[in-house]
Amino acid sequence: CILCRRCVRFDDEIAAEGTLIIEERGHLNTITTMDGQEYNSYFSGNTIELCPVGALTSELYRFRARPWDLSKADAICTHCPVGCNVRLEYRHGELLRVTSRENDAIDNGWLCDRGRFNYKYLQNRERITRPLVKRDGAFVPVTWTEAFRVIAERFQAVAAAKGGEGFGVIGGGKLANEEAYLLSKFARLVLKTNNVDHRADGRIAASVGAYAGRQTDLSAADVILIVDADPAETAPVMDLRIRRKADRKEARIALIGSVMPHYRGRHARIQLKPGETAGVLRALAAAVGGGKPGASAADPEAVQQMAALLTGGKRVAVVWGGEGAAAGQALLELAGALKAAGRLVSVLVSGAQHNSRGAEAMGLLPGYLPGFAGVAEKRGREAVAQVWAAKQLPAETGLDTRGILQAAAEGRIEALLIAGANLMNTYPDRRLVQAALEKAFVVATDLFMNETVLLADVVLPAAALGEKSGSFTALDGTVQTFRVSKRPEGQAQPDGDILVGLAAAMGVKLSASPAQTAAEIARLVAKLEDGTVLKGAPVSLIQGAQEPEPAPAAAGQNALWLVPVDRLYAGGSTARFDSEFNHVQPRPVALLNPADAARLGLSRGDMVELAAGEAKLALPVEISKRVVAGTVQAIRGLTAAPVNLLTAGAAPVAVTVAKLAVEVAD
Known part of the structure; x- marks a missing residue:
């Protein structure tokens, strides 16, 4: 260590945590933590790359290889929706470390520690490496041909008995854009159903219509409003932008909801219980418009003060957690009121799924086809059918994730296709998920034998980070491409290849090549190349969402x-x-x-x-x-x-x- 203080400055100026200090004086100087405990930060790994002399090193990589022995490949981190740019560094086909790759519009060259250090799962011996079929209650390894035959026979039997209404399709947020597109196409073209969704965690939207913003809007904002979100936990590198603005007092921070993120300094906040957010947002919208705030869970004076704060700057950036139909609808009202008051408004949704923004644009929604063409709108539906060379597509709005699970639990849906979604872990009704998976015939693609996969009837091994090519969409709509850098583990295949093979087993040609898939997406959505910004979902996605009835309040003092x-x-x-x-x-x-x-x-x-x-x-x-x-x-x-x-x-x-x-x- 040469006491350059780069790690200390990063901790104070970028992470805004103030944990690292220089202790003692003169030749006794030592860099340590304020409380003498270990350096515990979501961003500690950045100090390794900042250290100019190698005094700070990665325990996972230390002494494993020389830098010139490594082969490097550019990739996109898949742990959260920020879309940080990373470099995968291999030796003899083994991934030894992940380092940052600067993109000022996305990550400013920083990584969180999960993105930097959580990669050993890729080479875990528990990876699913062969197709599995459940027979007599136990999984049996089979060939891809046999797995496709079993699925095709069952799917065709369901189609003959119930048509498209007998199927449900749920895709996870880690699917690439191209894979999400092919899953949407498979549901409509092969299974003849609009029962398709990607919202595996209960959030209702990944973008907010015309108000959909860019991550750089946070750096330019005069006011940042955070609603029912903790960006440090769901979009940590994006949160660094908020921390910097708060720490330098370059923007005023306002917090609303039942979760209170932490920023240094004093900030306006309205603390709420679950279900109270919508009323407060509507009261704020009324106050911003010059009216009298309606009744809400917040003190009227606090509402007026926050309304004054929101209108006190020209640029307002909103970070929303994406949960609650009523909250989303009220947020639209507030954004409209701010826009009418002459403010520039942008909204970012900091959900937990990596590629939700891409999934919704690619048509993994029950009411929308790729490019947000409404399934019930004849003109848009026919345009998609023409690109797909289909005579017709199902025209009735399908079931969302909850509707699919309820229908499966009741026996109305007999077959489920789940691609990269661990619903037992993520969906906010585990008992319903279990009932649905135990009742229906379930096909699941995934990396590991997780809780959802264990309840499936056929399991197909999927390719992971570095094992496939394609593109992801960051939470602000920015498309970023990636290329394959290693062979998939065992017999694993990219989800797109799995869908093409399964469609062929059912007598349908889903896509002739990746080039054809890319050309179709370019016609229906946008050309998927680095820097393309996808438009946000129409506001009707939020406006049409149904707010569930709150559960009866538990009685008693406890x-x-x-x-x-x-x-x-x-x-x-x-x-x-x-x-x-x-x-x-x-x-x-x-x-x-x-x-x-x-x-x-x-x-x-x-x-x-x-x-x-x-x-x-x-x-x-x-x-x-x-x-x-x-x-x-x-x-x-x-x-x-x-x-x-x-x-x-x-x-x-x-x-x-x-x-x-x-x-x-x-």
């Missing part, structure tokens, strides 16, 4: 509203099946406000039972002032404590909190 929260290191098989990364996954906890903990007689470390109806979850208590009073937070995506057992879709749920007695062994 009832709190449940707030499932995201954590960067929590969810996903990529973290769980990475032996070098899974040790940093957060432990399951019930997070309470200090006032609620005191009222319930709870202390840190106590075990409590959260109960919603018959569903129960035991968790240790943690206490935080960042938790809104009257709520309890639980981390979603953790296999050891599936919080989606307690929820029943997107509706707010109240739970009873009961202290558990701890038995002490003699």
Whole structure:
């Protein structure tokens, strides 16, 4: 170490955390942390690349190879929707490290630690490497030809009995744009159904119509409004832009919702319980328009003050978590009011799925075809049919994810095709997912034998990062391409190739080549090349969404509203099946406000039972002032404590909190 302070400056000026300091004086100078503990930051890995002398190194890569021994390939990180540019560095076909690749419009050259260090799952021996068919309750390896035959026979039987209404198709957010497009085409052309969706986590949209913004809008904003979101957990590198603006006091920050992200300094905030966001946003819209705010859960004076803050600058950037139909509809009203008041408004959705923005543009929605052509609109439907050389396409709006699962659980849908979506882990109604998967014939493509795949009837091994070519779309609509850099593990194939092969087994030519697929997308959506910006979803996607009825409030003094929260290191098989990364996954906890903990007689470390109806979850208590009073937070995506057992879709749920007695062994 030469005490250049580059790591200290990064921690203070870019990450805005102020954790690293220089201790002692003169020749005793040492770089350490403020509290003497380990450097615990989502962005610590950036100091490795900043260090000019190699005093800071990666434990995963250290002494594994010399830099000149590595072959390098450009790629896009798939852990969150920011779309950070990365470089994959291999030696003898083994991925040894991931480094940053600067793109000022997306990442400014930074990476979060999950993007930098969570890659060993790619070479995990538990990867699915052969097609599997369940026979007599056990999975049996088969050839691709046999797997396609089994699926085709069952799908054709369902089609003969029920037509397109007998199918449901759900694609995950990690599918490439081209794969999402082919899945949408497969559903409509081969299965004759519009029962297709990509929203595997309960969020309703990945963009907000004409207000869809760019990540660079955050850097230019005078005011940043964050609604029901914690960008540090779902879009961490994008959050660095917000931290910089807040830390330098270059923008005023306003926070609304039941989740309160942390930024240095004092910022305007309206803390809410689940289900209250829509009313407050509508009150804000009225106040911005010069009217009297209507009734809402927030203090009228606080609403007026925040309205004044929002109109106090020319450029307003909004970051929304994407959850809640009513909240989305109210956000549209607020954006419209700000626009009418002469403000430049942009909205970014910081959802958890990597390529939701691309999936919705490629037609993985029950009411829209590729390019957002409405399935019920004759002109748009016929234009797509012409490109696909189809006589006709189904014209009725299909079922969304929840509708598909309900229909499958009731036996109305008999076959499910699930591509890269672990619904048992991500969808906010685990009991419904399990009922649907146990009832229907399920085909799943994935990397690992996760909870969803274990309930499937046929499992197809999918290619992962670096094992396929295509493009992804960042949360702001920016298209970024990537190329294959290594052979897939075992017999795994890209999801697009799987769909083409399955369609051929059913007598349909889905695509002659990747070039044909790209040409079709260029005609229907846009040319998928680096820098292309896809348009946002029409506002009708949000306006037409149905708000679920809230669950009956739990009675008694020990009832709190449940707030499932995201954590960067929590969810996903990529973290769980990475032996070098899974040790940093957060432990399951019930997070309470200090006032609620005191009222319930709870202390840190106590075990409590959260109960919603018959569903129960035991968790240790943690206490935080960042938790809104009257709520309890639980981390979603953790296999050891599936919080989606307690929820029943997107509706707010109240739970009873009961202290558990701890038995002490003699």
